Amino acid sequence: xxxxxSKLFSGTIPLEAYxxxxxxxxxxxxxGFLSRKSLLMILISIxxxxxxxxxxxxxxxxxxxxxxxxxxxxxLFTIAISACExxxxxxxxxxxxxNLNNVEVDSMTELREPSAxxxxxxxxxx
Amino acid sequence: xxxxxxxxxxxxxxxxxxxxxxxxxxxxxxxKSLRFFQPxxxxxxxxxxxxxxxxxxxxxxxxxxYHYVPMLTYVKTILNLxxxxxxxxxxxxxxxxxxxxxxxxxxxLTLSTLFGMYIMLSAGHFLLFIIGIETASIPxxxxxxxxxxxxKSAEAGAKYILSSVFASGLSLFGISMIYxxxxxxxxDDLSGLLNGTPIELMxxxxxxxxxxxxxSLVPFHLWTPDVYEGAPTNITxxxxxxxxxxxxxxxxxxFIKVFxxxxxxxQAILYGIIIISITLANxxxxxxxxxxxxxxxxxxxxxxxxxxxxxxxxxTGMSSLVYYLLVYMFSxxxxxxxxxxxxxxxxxxxxxxxxxxxxxxxxLSMVMxxxxxxxxxxxxxxxxxxxxxxxxxxxxxxxYILVLIALINTIVSLYYxxxxxxxxxxxxxxxxxxxxxxxxxxxxxxxxxxxxILLIGGFSVVYQQIALLGFGI
Numbered sequence: 001x002x003x004x005x006s007k008l009f010s011g012t013i014p015l016e017a018y019x020x021x022x023x024x025x026x027x028x029x030x031x032g033f034l035s036r037k038s039l040l041m042i043l044i045s046i047x048x049x050x051x052x053x054x055x056x057x058x059x060x061x062x063x064x065x066x067x068x069x070x071x072x073x074x075x076l077f078t079i080a081i082s083a084c085e086x087x088x089x090x091x092x093x094x095x096x097x098x099n100l101n102n103v104e105v106d107s108m109t110e111l112r113e114p115s116a117x118x119x120x121x122x123x124x125x126x
Numbered sequence: 127x128x129x130x131x132x133x134x135x136x137x138x139x140x141x142x143x144x145x146x147x148x149x150x151x152x153x154x155x156x157x158k159s160l161r162f163f164q165p166x167x168x169x170x171x172x173x174x175x176x177x178x179x180x181x182x183x184x185x186x187x188x189x190x191x192y193h194y195v196p197m198l199t200y201v202k203t204i205l206n207l208x209x210x211x212x213x214x215x216x217x218x219x220x221x222x223x224x225x226x227x228x229x230x231x232x233x234x235l236t237l238s239t240l241f242g243m244y245i246m247l248s249a250g251h252f253l254l255f256i257i258g259i260e261t262a263s264i265p266x267x268x269x270x271x272x273x274x275x276x277x278k279s280a281e282a283g284a285k286y287i288l289s290s291v292f293a294s295g296l297s298l299f300g301i302s303m304i305y306x307x308x309x310x311x312x313x314d315d316l317s318g319l320l321n322g323t324p325i326e327l328m329x330x331x332x333x334x335x336x337x338x339x340x341x342s343l344v345p346f347h348l349w350t351p352d353v354y355e356g357a358p359t360n361i362t363x364x365x366x367x368x369x370x371x372x373x374x375x376x377x378x379x380x381f382i383k384v385f386x387x388x389x390x391x392x393q394a395i396l397y398g399i400i401i402i403s404i405t406l407a408n409x410x411x412x413x414x415x416x417x418x419x420x421x422x423x424x425x426x427x428x429x430x431x432x433x434x435x436x437x438x439x440x441x442t443g444m445s446s447l448v449y450y451l452l453v454y455m456f457s458x459x460x461x462x463x464x465x466x467x468x469x470x471x472x473x474x475x476x477x478x479x480x481x482x483x484x485x486x487x488x489x490l491s492m493v494m495x496x497x498x499x500x501x502x503x504x505x506x507x508x509x510x511x512x513x514x515x516x517x518x519x520x521x522x523x524x525x526y527i528l529v530l531i532a533l534i535n536t537i538v539s540l541y542y543x544x545x546x547x548x549x550x551x552x553x554x555x556x557x558x559x560x561x562x563x564x565x566x567x568x569x570x571x572x573x574x575x576x577x578x579i580l581l582i583g584g585f586s587v588v589y590q591q592i593a594l595l596g597f598g599i
């Protein structure tokens with residue numbers, strides 16, 4: 001720990017500091033994905049996850065394997081892929097907004113496992 | 127740089143040619159000549175399938191980023207056949223009022239996902255692998271949301287893309303950790319460098335979650351029934367056969383090639399996952415009322431059986447896996463063909479609506495019964511042989527209890543498959559589905575599936591041909 005802080009204050013940022021930042025981003029992304037109620041917030045959480053991966057790749061490449069560029073390239077491609085994903089996801093979210101006039105997760109209830117009493121009611125009706 | 131080496135990727139290139147021709151045709155052709163769009167698409171794609179069905183010599187390009195082995199030709203041909211049958215089955219749906227203006231999109235999107243799967247199968251580097259898997263899953267989300275005027279379809283699309291991006295995010299995180307510990311992403315180099323240290327094990331678990339999600343195994347299966355129910359039926363069959371099949375094969379190659387040193391760890395993980403996938407999916411399938419949800423759970427349990435080939439990690443496992451894929455594809459596509467035609471013409475999708483189907487549509491219900499028997503694994507049909515091979519592959523490696531549990535589950539699955547058969551043949555119904563006159567292309571596809579189900583089991587040539595290549599990875 002002492003070494004970590006002495007490095008931190010002497011001007012060179014240690015590898016661990018980056019990893020801590022990227023891990024916080026990653027897990028707050030997962031937390032957001034599981035807890036947010038709006039589709040747009042869920043998308044933003046996913047972006048957090050993908051961005052933390054970019055940091056990971058760039059940092060590993062810069063600090064551990066400076067000889068080749070594999071990590072940087074991977075980070076670039078990940079950015080491109082996440083842009084595609086967001087574009088398609090936004091298009092689908094807009095489609096949902098047209099149907100429901102909101103983008104809340106709670107209002108998307110058409111597809112679900114039929115509960116036991118629901119099936120019974122159906123049978124009685126028929 | 128010498129670009130001529132790219133000419134060796136003949137499968138990918140010929141598929142790209144098909145996509146480009148169809149794109150140009152759809153954009154520039156007039157109203158009159160567009161009437162021939164679907165036949166042209168099917169003919170072009172069949173030519174592509176036939177041209178690429180003969181295996182040739184293995185090679186590598188781009189320093190091992192892309193690699194080809196003869197076994198891949200068989201897997202790609204199976205995927206091609208599945209796609210072709212789905213094209214044949216979707217003719218009537220695409221000619222409907224709602225989707226006739228967008229039929230071109232259906233073909234490009236389906237073929238782009240297929241292109242992504244090709245790339246994913248041939249990848250020799252994690253970068254190419256991720257590009258392939260995303261090329262396969264992003265257009266897939268748009269296909270799921272294809273019926274843009276029905277809310278169900280959009281909801282299914284949202285559920286699919288959000289959970290698939292989340293899963294691939296976890297997967298990418300795993301890959302970043304693998305890169306951090308080894309410093310390379312080439313599959314050939316990685317196999318010697320990964321030793322199963324704790325951080326690599328964590329990376330491995332994060333990584334396989336993304337693949338398990340695509341195969342829809344049990345802890346990661348929650349999207350499956352919803353997406354299957356909401357998507358257009360032909361897309362559902364594409365998801366359950368082509369997308370799932372390619373992902374299972376890739377899982378096998380990755381486990382052997384990249385994570386070969388961690389075989390004890392991944393066998394332990396798969397052991398648990400197979401048991402819960404087969405058992406839970408079977409139990410849930412029994413209580414389903416909706417035909418598509420029912421088939422979703424059935425496909426989850428079939429994925430569990432497919433993994434029995436993976437867990438053995440042997441050459442027999444590989445060839446029985448490919449054989450199982452082939453048989454599973456024909457059986458499942460026959461069922462989906464019948465389900466899609468009934469939904470398309472009458473809008474009925476509940477199992478209760480299938481009561482007394484035999485009295486009005488004897489041929490359709492015969493095909494469906496044959497395919498259900500094959501899925502359940504009843505002897506004269508191909509499904510029995512594929513299950514037999516995959517069980518014996520796992521048995522050889524000493525997974526006795528696992529095979530026993532899978533066998534008991536076969537009986538459970540027989541129960542719910544027979545529920546549908548009973549509904550069609552023995553139950554009575556005041557308003558059965560009216561007699562359906564199916565179009566020519568659907569007939570052809572169902573005949574292909576039925577003949578394949580009846581004959582593949584009898585002709586040992588098919589299995590021998592696959593087994594000849596054995597461990598071709």
